[in-house]
Amino acid sequence: MKYPLTAFLILLANFCFSQNKTEIYVIGNIHDSVPNYHPKILFEILDKVKPDIILHEVDSKGMEDYENGIRITENEIKASNSYLKKYPKTLRFSFDFEGRNQYRKDRGMVPTDNLSVKLIDSLYKAKKLAPSEVKIYEKFTNTTQELMKIAELSPENFNNVTTDQICERRQNAQYVELLKITEARPEFAKRFVVKPNGEKISYREGFKLMSGFWDLRNQTMAKNIYNVAKKHPNKKIVVLTGFLHRYYILKELKRINNGQYVIKEFYD
Known part of the structure; x- marks a missing residue:
């Protein structure tokens, strides 16, 4: 019975480790409300994932405007506000290229x-x-x-x-x-x-x-996401971005990941 017990303990340790690892969900969005995608749909996605942190595709000034109720027009901030109302301890940060x-x-x-x-x-x-x-x-x-x-x-x-x-x-x-x-x-x-x-x-x-800025911007956004994940370990992080950016951000996150986080899809 010695070896089965050892195997069980290893599995248990791996499970506990995976449970304590930072999870990042990069959700590609349509910014404007349309019949197939609007704030209620995105809120339901957020409520399913239950992130500790939500990252918005704005710079610090854009995030300040959001916090002050300015330019509340896009799906992401409307859904995020609804989520924050239900879960007030949720943290929110910007992750875009500063002064874009x-x-x-x-x-x-x-x-x-x-x-x-x-x-x-x-x-x-x-x-x-x-x-x-x-x-x-x-x-x-x-x-x-x-x-x-x-x-x-x-x-x-x-x-x-x-x-x-x-x-x-x-x-x-x-x-x-x-x-x-x-x-x-x-x-x-x-x-x-x-x-x-x-x-x-x-x-x-x-x-x-x-054309060059497309690369610089996406690489910068991925680094900013990584820095948030590094500063706030063992949290669920949802990244809200336009879906055209998703492939680049995911590629960069996978490239710079040093085992500190796992990347998941909201529907898994």
């Missing part, structure tokens, strides 16, 4: 990013793109449409490995493939916007900067 919006404006990434995509679209409709560029743009638009259809389904459908892969393909199409068009075509070097400091920046340069 102003950072992008100051460097001219905004509005050159959207203006560049609009220009590509107008060139496409005017049949002025080269065949290889047409292929790139159609891949981008087709993948976008595919995700829009998935976003009409229940949240499990835009929170899984398959959809994560489609999101990665779509974002790669935007920030790597479309960049090939803006870098090659002269139209993007001849159109400019004026930055807050009065300097001009071309569509080409602004779009290139935004």
Whole structure:
């Protein structure tokens, strides 16, 4: 009976260890309320997971606004407020790139990013793109449409490995493939916007900067999540983010994880 008892004790120890490990749930969201996804649905998800900590995709100023009842419009904060009302001891923190919006404006990434995509679209409709560029743009638009259809389904459908892969393909199409068009075509070097400091920046340069910022922002968000997990061990943490970010955050968390936490899905 010695060995069965030893095996039982090992299993018990492993179980206790797993019970005391930090759990992270990265929930991809649709920010605006729609019939298939609204604050009540997200609240029910939170109430099922019962997190100790909720992380919001805002910076410290955005979190301060939330706490002061400013800009309470999106699904995440409405559901979070309902959860906090039921569980007042819940902690909430921001995890986004600090000063995100102003950072992008100051460097001219905004509005050159959207203006560049609009220009590509107008060139496409005017049949002025080269065949290889047409292929790139159609891949981008087709993948976008595919995700829009998935976003009409229940949240499990835009929170899984398959959809994560489609999101990665779509974002790669935007920030790597479309960049090939803006870098090659002269139209993007001849159109400019004026930055807050009065300097001009071309569509080409602004779009290139935004493409790099996609990586920087997501990597920073993952580090911020990791730091919260490190500071608050053995807790359940729910990360509320746009579902296009989910694949990148999960990939980064898995890369930097040193065994301090486990990643779970809300429906497991």
